[in-house]
């Protein structure tokens with residue numbers, strides 16, 4: 334089913350993101366973890382893609398398994414960095430054959446070990462969006478950044494570029510993680526002001542280990558509120574307490590979003606069934 338049909342129902346959705354195995358050696362354990370999340374029957378799931386193509390086969394395989402075994406709709410991520418048109422067509426053919434209707438079209442970042450020119454046939458995700466829409470009957474989404482993308486000259490430039498992506502055919506947007514909902518509300522206001530009308534789905538990352546904070550900041554440059562820093566200071570050395578506090582913080586963010594009219598929430602639960610389950614339990618009456 335196309336994600337736009339799910340979103341059009343105007344019901345609260347809670348979706349989870351998982352990643353595919355990076356190598357064949359860890360295939361079974363990573364698949365088991367991803368399937369553990371699928372067994373919770375979320376509204377839909379998305380499966381990430383290793384930029385540069387390293388895990389492309391596994392993205393489709395995991396997404397197909399989730400749909401067939403658990404009846405959960407999926408979105409397969411696809412990046413265009415280092416890819417030529419033929420690579421993209423091959424990836425889309427595999428998705429179609431596997432019954433995947435939804436693609437999250439991304440530029441991706443140049444992998445560390447990549448040799449050569451990474452952007453030849455495609456320079457931005459908007460070009461990939463256009464290609465996918467022209468190639469087949471897919472529902473296509475894209476990424477957006479409430480605090481601005483790290484390469485963007487300014488936040489307003491980033492929103493102008495985001496409009497190009499939507500004009501190219503992007504039907505929904507999922508945000509980078511953020512830890513302060515006011516940043517999201519502010520972004521949403523600016524996005525709507527720029528004439529972008531597609532659904533914008535907030536991406537919530539439950540931080541359940543202290544070292545995840547540094548990684549999250551490095552990856553996305555996101556702002557870490559004082560309230561969250563205190564949690565890490567107090568519970569960072571106690572893994573069980575940190576997990577509980579991280580799930581509680583994410584729960585709080587989600588409740589505030591839903592209370593303010595945001596019906597569709599995406600969670601970066603990353604193959605951790607206990608985290609996805611913790612959130613589902615905390616929100617059981619709200620997402621019923």
Ligand code: FAD
Nearest residue numbers: 381382384410439440441457458476482484485491494509
């Ligand atoms: P784009 O939309 O192309 O934007 C990249 C930069 O280019 C921005 O600064 C933008 O302002 C600028 N830009 C865009 N269009 C133009 C234009 N026409 N002219 C000038 N500048 C322009 N990475 C992975 O490798 N695998 C994944 O599975 C994955 N999943 C993700 C899921 C989400 C929800 C998010 C938020 C990110 C994900 N990423 C993933 C990371 C993503 O690949 C990187 O953040 C990457 O740096 C940008 O990708 P993009 O699709 O947002 O790029």
